[in-house]
Amino acid sequence: xxxxxxxxxLIFWAIATAIITAGLVLYGGQQMGYFKPQDQRGASGIxxxxxxxxxxxxxxxxxxxxxxxxxCWLLISGKVYDVSNYVYMHLGDAKTIIPTCGKDATKDxxxxxxxxxxxxSQQAYALLANYYIGDLxxxxxxxxxxxxxxxxxxxxxxxxxxxxSEQAPSATVLLSLDEVAGHSSQSDCxxxxxxxVYNLTSYFAFxxxxxxxxxxxxxxxxxxxxxxxxxxxxPHSSYAQSLLPTFYLGDINxxxxxxxxxxxxxxxxxxxxxxxxxxxxxxxxxxDD
Amino acid sequence: MGSExxxxxxxxxxxxxxxxxxxxxxxxxxxxxxxxxxxxxxSARFLSPVxxxxxxxxxxxxxxxxxxxxxxxxxxxxxxxxxWFGGMNRVYIAHHMLGAIAFxxxxxxxxxxxxxxxxxxxxxxxxxxxxxxxxxxxxTGALLSMMLFLVFTFFIKLPYxxxxxxxxxxxxxxxxxxxxxxxxxxxxxxxxxxxxxIFFLIVVAFVAVGYRVLFHxxxxxxxxxxxxxxxxxxxxxxxxxxxxxxxxxxxxxxxxQFVFMALKGSAVVSSEVHPFSISSxxxxxxxxxxxxxxxxxxxxxxxxxxxxxxxIEGPFGRFSYRRYPHARQIWIAGxxxxxxxxxxxxxxxxxxxxxxxxxxxxxxxEAVGLSDLMRxxxxxxxxxxxxxxxKERGGFLTGAYIAETSKDIKNKEIFLCGPPxxxxxxxxxxxxxxxxxxxxxxxxxxxL
Numbered sequence: 001x002x003x004x005x006x007x008x009x010l011i012f013w014a015i016a017t018a019i020i021t022a023g024l025v026l027y028g029g030q031q032m033g034y035f036k037p038q039d040q041r042g043a044s045g046i047x048x049x050x051x052x053x054x055x056x057x058x059x060x061x062x063x064x065x066x067x068x069x070x071x072c073w074l075l076i077s078g079k080v081y082d083v084s085n086y087v088y089m090h091l092g093d094a095k096t097i098i099p100t101c102g103k104d105a106t107k108d109x110x111x112x113x114x115x116x117x118x119x120x121s122q123q124a125y126a127l128l129a130n131y132y133i134g135d136l137x138x139x140x141x142x143x144x145x146x147x148x149x150x151x152x153x154x155x156x157x158x159x160x161x162x163x164x165s166e167q168a169p170s171a172t173v174l175l176s177l178d179e180v181a182g183h184s185s186q187s188d189c190x191x192x193x194x195x196x197v198y199n200l201t202s203y204f205a206f207x208x209x210x211x212x213x214x215x216x217x218x219x220x221x222x223x224x225x226x227x228x229x230x231x232x233x234x235p236h237s238s239y240a241q242s243l244l245p246t247f248y249l250g251d252i253n254x255x256x257x258x259x260x261x262x263x264x265x266x267x268x269x270x271x272x273x274x275x276x277x278x279x280x281x282x283x284x285x286x287x288d289d
Numbered sequence: 290m291g292s293e294x295x296x297x298x299x300x301x302x303x304x305x306x307x308x309x310x311x312x313x314x315x316x317x318x319x320x321x322x323x324x325x326x327x328x329x330x331x332s333a334r335f336l337s338p339v340x341x342x343x344x345x346x347x348x349x350x351x352x353x354x355x356x357x358x359x360x361x362x363x364x365x366x367x368x369x370x371x372x373w374f375g376g377m378n379r380v381y382i383a384h385h386m387l388g389a390i391a392f393x394x395x396x397x398x399x400x401x402x403x404x405x406x407x408x409x410x411x412x413x414x415x416x417x418x419x420x421x422x423x424x425x426x427x428x429t430g431a432l433l434s435m436m437l438f439l440v441f442t443f444f445i446k447l448p449y450x451x452x453x454x455x456x457x458x459x460x461x462x463x464x465x466x467x468x469x470x471x472x473x474x475x476x477x478x479x480x481x482x483x484x485x486x487i488f489f490l491i492v493v494a495f496v497a498v499g500y501r502v503l504f505h506x507x508x509x510x511x512x513x514x515x516x517x518x519x520x521x522x523x524x525x526x527x528x529x530x531x532x533x534x535x536x537x538x539x540x541x542x543x544x545x546q547f548v549f550m551a552l553k554g555s556a557v558v559s560s561e562v563h564p565f566s567i568s569s570x571x572x573x574x575x576x577x578x579x580x581x582x583x584x585x586x587x588x589x590x591x592x593x594x595x596x597x598x599x600x601i602e603g604p605f606g607r608f609s610y611r612r613y614p615h616a617r618q619i620w621i622a623g624x625x626x627x628x629x630x631x632x633x634x635x636x637x638x639x640x641x642x643x644x645x646x647x648x649x650x651x652x653x654x655e656a657v658g659l660s661d662l663m664r665x666x667x668x669x670x671x672x673x674x675x676x677x678x679x680k681e682r683g684g685f686l687t688g689a690y691i692a693e694t695s696k697d698i699k700n701k702e703i704f705l706c707g708p709p710x711x712x713x714x715x716x717x718x719x720x721x722x723x724x725x726x727x728x729x730x731x732x733x734x735x736x737l
Contacts, residue, residue, distance in 0.1 A: 001389045002443050008393040009436060015400050016418055019407060023415020209474040229474065240422075 053140050067102030075104040081131040172257050175250045184219025192221040198247040310373030311383050318356035324483040339405055346401035353394030354470055358490035360388040362497045377605035378733055428469035435462040450561045460498045467491050512540045516597040522657040527591045531576040531599055540601055544571050544636035545609030545629040549602040557592045566628035570635030581625040608732040610642055613702045619695050620646040623707020631658045634665045637672055645695045649677045649686040688718030699723055705731040
């Protein structure tokens with residue numbers, strides 16, 4: 001018993017010290033500008049690529065140029081996707097994607113699993129939407145850089161992109177209470193806090209206060225609940241306050257571009273790609289992929 | 290004849306029931322895991338690395354907390370537990386083990402959650418561990434204070450009264466842990482049943498702390514005795530004879546049991562509580578404790594003056610020839626382990642049982658109480674004493690020697706009391722000789 005307790009204490013301090021030291025060194029480095037904050041890298045994901053290629057017409061020839069693992073475009077059902085960042089995250093292994101880079105992969109996509117051909121899951125389709133760059137034979141639209149400030153280092157965000165990205169990138173959305181009310185589920189949760197709209201979908205799994213406390217305020221004005229931790233509690237910590245901007249979509253009743261909303265999702269993909277985010281409690285997006 | 294059979298039935302029930310205490314304590318500790326499993330499909334809990342780590346963190350916290358409560362309850366020294374665990378010494382062994390397991394589980398509880406955050410940002414994991422959120426701080430404080438106090442239990446030997454203080458201060462750690470559990474909101478806090486169960490355990494644990502630690506002087510029944518005399522038996526062993534202040538309030542006990550004694554108002558020793566085996570016969574008016582000088586407290590104890598006020602709590606223990614069905618028995622004592630057998634021998638009635646007592650010591654000067662034992666053996670033809678002097682024999686007492694001299698050991702009840710390595714060696718040897726484990730009874734006494 002003595003040995004077990006001793007070993008446990010040792011493990012505890014080894015891990016705790018390692019995490020705290022590494023965390024503080026990284027944090028200090030970010031503050032001093034030695035490291036590029038992760039979310040800025042995240043923000044410059046697909047949107048940056050999209051801006052660079054703005055105006056390019058998505059012809060079959062153009063798509064065919066992007067035919068390797070590090071630069072991989074797929075044509076699926078008439079839509080073009082840049083999945084370069086996703087290739088090595090594919091649950092069905094990268095080598096099943098790479099041969100289809102630069103080609104029409106519609107058939108391959110719909111018949112995964114060679115032995116028993118099977119379509120990709122709903123979640124996979126939702127995930128795919130995040131990599132959409134335009135329709136075939138359409139010019140790439142520049143992505144609109146959102147007005148929101150660059151969020152500080154903290155929790156990355158992740159959404160289950162329920163098709164909003166299928167709209168043209170220049171489309172706009174009015175962040176009205178009605179619009180917010182349409183995002184009231186665990187897989188799609190928007191919330192108004194202090195007049196600002198946040199997309200908290202990705203944060204569920206990480207909320208120290210559990211998912212249910214957030215869920216009750218999804219699609220609503222959660223200011224009061226936020227201030228009292230679901231009623232009767234203390235206000236959130238300053239650390240919690242510092243996390244919120246990560247999920248900021250815009251002010252209430254403000255018109256924002258869909259791509260700005262999309263940005264939050266893009267950043268998540270970037271985080272997934274960089275291996276920082278491996279999924280959440282309610283997240284099964286690439287489970288069946 | 291009828292009453293004899295009844296006695297046997299009661300003894301059998303005891304021996305079955307005392308197997309359930311520890312498993313039952315585990316069941317109470319793991320019930321939160323059952324609620325946790327039925328609240329959400331387990332597959333969903335372990336869907337992704339994040340969900341997996343969250344789940345482990347929650348589970349360890351819940352079970353650790355429930356086990357912490359059970360550990361505290363086992364410390365109440367309630368006689369009721371003796372039937373379930375087979376003696377108060379075993380209750381304390383369970384307290385010791387469950388406490389250690391609970392502590393390890395609680396240590397890993399924040400670790401899993403921190404590792405979960407590492408999965409996407411080391412910075413956020415560090416901030417989680419260093420969280421200034423008051424509710425998380427309750428948990429951090431509970432864990433760090435527990436760790437500090439347990440270092441004294443497991444690794445640094447403190448003088449008894451200081452150790453006892455650090456151990457009692459764990460009630461404060463427990464209080465912090467309760468605040469953490471009560472105020473933290475999580476997936477779990479949404480289950481009314483689980484909350485109710487944890488709340489129930491916490492209330493019971495608080496009652497236990499109140500009963501045993503805070504108000505024990507008020508609740509716990511103790512017998513008032515006074516020291517009559519102290520007699521040195523040899524260089525290291527002495528005998529304290531205690532008489533009840535009021536002869537009508539004499540503590541009744543079964544031979545083989547032990548008590549907790551605290552001396553009050555002595556200039557020689559502090560009023561701390563220590564356990565001692567009873568060595569007097571059950572019909573004697575005086576209570577005799579035979580004590581070996583093994584530490585700081587017992588070294589000074591021999592100097593207490595007659596008339597010192599003693600508070601006796603007990604009796605405790607299930608180590609007695611009375612409790613087992615076989616009338617043919619072998620008693621084996623190693624050194625000071627003779628004390629319960631002294632009491633048992635002095636209490637033997639004629640035609641009670643057949644017993645061979647093997648008394649293993651280095652030489653005759655160590656054989657405390659041998660003359661008393663010889664006197665009993667002279668009067669009772671069913672009781673034999675076989676002293677075994679290791680120095681003379683040039684080796685230790687063995688199971689083979691006993692099997693050869695006592696005969697038919699497979700059909701005898703075997704009682705062992707002595708230093709733990711001695712008991713372990715004996716137990717192994719008897720089992721190798723084909724004696725069933727349930728026939729071997731030992732008094733493991735290690736309060737720490």
